[in-house]
Amino acid sequence: MNRTPAARPGLYPCEIGHVRTDPVRHTLRHRTYMWLVDVDRPPALPRPLRPLAGFRAADHFTGDAPSLRAGLEGFLATHGVDLEGGRVLVLTHARVLGYVFNPLTLYWCHSPDGAPRCVVAEVHNTYGERHAYLLHPDEAGVAHVDKDFYVSPFFPVDGAYRMRLPLPADRLDLTVRLDRPGARPFTATVRGTRREATPAALLRLALRHPLSTLAVSAGIRRHGIRLYLRGLPVQPRPSHRTTEKAT
Template identity: 70%
Template sequence: MVSGALYPCTITHVRTAPRRYALRHRTYLWLIDPDRPPRLPAVLRPLARFDARDHFGGTAPTVRAGLERFLTARGIDLAGGSVTMLTQARVFGHVFNPLTVYWCHRPDGSPLCVVAEVHNTYGERHCYLLRADPDGRAVTGKDFYVSPFFPVDGAYRMRLPEPDRRLNLTVHLEREQARPFTATVRGTRRPGTPGQLLRLFLRHPFSTVVVSAAIRLHGVRLFLRRLPVQPRPRHRTQEGMQ
């Protein structure tokens, strides 16, 4: 049992404005086919669950159905093509996914598009539809409130190549001809086996809770450094995310 792959990884955030600040966090991510999620032994199922309610509008019967609903609203038909999904799983019923990435392919296996699904700490979600080049590079406007210290403007310059042996993602925020924020995810592929999952859980227990708590803790530290807080606009549900 079990399928997919695991990536022990390091996530870094580097701010250069209005003050320099960096954080570094170690965790692990799953790379799966959402049509065939990992099947775990009963004793390990609390360590990895993949729920449709955690993605897109949370109302579709499956993750794949939620993705197709989002793409169809934008005139894109998967037509039975395959999807690869990089994400955090639920661990003991809790999940927080700052970024989930979907690599979508045509039936012949060629790249169709990439969807970057972003969650903030306010319980809101937003998806960016990307037309990446062969190296996984794409640019899109910033349309979603993530950090309370940046307004909703500027653009994201992303490099999101589909992982193989290595996981190597980069997201730059560009504002006023500068890059005040950069996030990276770096990791190495491991087999999605029960033993590997158990080892990673013991090394990074309750990883989704730790990620959520760390983001909030660093937000408090930035606030105490007197970084100005930007007002949060009303979140509008995207078409196809109901």
Template identity: 65%
Template sequence: MTAGRPAPAAVLPGPWGAVLYECRIAHVRTAPVRNAFTHRTYLWLVDLDRLPALPWPLRWLASFPSGVRGLSPREEIRRYLFGEGVDLAGGRVLMLAHARSLGYAFNPLTVYWCHDRTGRPVCTVAEVSNTYGDRHRYLLRPDGRGRAEAAKEFYVSPFFPVDGRYRMVLPEPGERLALTVRLERDGRSAFTATLRGTRHPATAGRLLRAAARHPFSTWAVSTHIRLRGIGLWLRGLPVHPRPDHDAPTKDSAP
């Protein structure tokens, strides 16, 4: 390899250079009351430099539109990392997320695995969104098993204040997807979310099957969250007021 050139990144399998994961999501709240539910969906793993170009009849099932201020997802994450003092120098970024489907997308958690020009993992970004339209990114430096910690800095659930600490296990996915996010408060586990999935190359047939198994999948995610919130409120769980101003995501690259 010529010195100074990036190592070639392996293209994700499938004609679109992307992966679909058929997933099972589990949420377990252990404090102050116990509540648990599971939900099945499907997620995309994409290379931000090679976003899938679907034929137009399928774009209503999956699209990857520009982000805030019309920036591409790649430019958004580049600017965020620049603001945090990280320069990938053109290295690869893989994103795990819901695509926009039937005109809507909501991702409680979007994960970015960031590499340098040689393909070496540099950092992981966990982007958390709430149902109020806010989002916050956590810059993580996981160990070899994908484990990392971060203080909670963002209002997500009205039934938890902005305190405690996240313990995350976010290894870069392969044939299997296995992610865990645990919130600890006062030294005890208060909430755990797990995501388990099986990889399939993204094809027209696989997308149609996934959409048939999980219709209105992106709508269902936010609906589940809201319905569970109503149930907890009816059980008398106290609501913590939403802060007036959440900390803005750093995004200051030229």
């Protein structure tokens, strides 16, 4: 894992790719943009641009914490982790014009001396549910974790993820692969290049990708319909209690 970069917010125009190989081959590619921000220092934008980038604690973890850091620390406390105020960098979609959908939000957590401590991967599905995974990547940024959360309606809750999650710097390059017994049926990638988060850069991206997270959500549903029409059976969705509230 890398050392923390400067705390200035960054914008990452990026391409998100989904590749399914089993039981049918199907590819989804979508262009959007994401933010990398210090969890304690959200961007200070001119008032007219604030509707284009909202960062709300209610959109993450249990949704009732007073701040994003408090929500993260509440989750970490259930796993016996105390960052002691260390820096946290979060890669996420911002709320745009009142709407947000975050398939994957990542938190790179550090000790007070700047040393990497852990990564939290928070996953949202299209049913309004959330789940967070505590990860301890190796020096290459790779972590493995059992799948505990229903995401795609065409995969049961089994198998394990291999996540390659290097801390973004000039480049954003993430990979999440699902491994199931005898198969590797799904791989997601996120790749992009950093831009300074200036008002002009944000305005250009917002105009290029209007309602960006709504487009992500709609794209996932559209491709889900295509897969269903191709005959993929829908897997039962188990009831879910977020692990963020576990004691």
